[in-house]
Amino acid sequence: MKFPKEKKLYCKKCKKHVKHKLKEFKAAAKRTMAAGNRRHERNTDHGYMGKYKYVVFVKKQNKNPTFVAECTECKQKIPYSLGKRMKKVAQQ
Ligand SMILES: [Zn+2]
Known part of the structure; x- marks a missing residue:
């Protein structure tokens, strides 16, 4: 599915709809000694x-x-997800 690079979303801090930059979320490296x-x-x-x-x-x-x-x-920064599984993800 194609995703835009910018999207207008509600910001809790600004209390209005503002343009947001969308970037793919990457989990931080695991702490192996935890x-x-x-x-x-x-x-x-x-x-x-x-x-x-x-099993x-x-x-x-x-x-x-x-x-x-x-x-x-x-x-x-806020998390953004559609909550659907998909094969391909492309940002334009
Ligand atoms: Zn804001």
């Missing part, structure tokens, strides 16, 4: 991954694209 991550690795790398029986893991083919919308006036 306690929760170490625990997760410990549980998922051994045996039946905490389950009684081995076949099927990966979903399409992703739910999320964007970061930045207000052009106050630089406030």
Whole structure:
């Protein structure tokens, strides 16, 4: 699906509709030494991954694209997503 680079959205800080720049959201790098991550690795790398029986893991083919919308006036950032899975994402 094609997405625009700019879109008019409501800004909570400015309290009006303002042009927002849309950028694709990228998750930050995982902290490999964090306690929760170490625990997760410990549980998922051994045996039946905490389950009684081995379950076949099927990966979903399409992703739910999320964007970061930045207000052009106050630089406030808000997440923007359609909440639908799609194969291709292109910004114009
Ligand atoms: Zn704003």
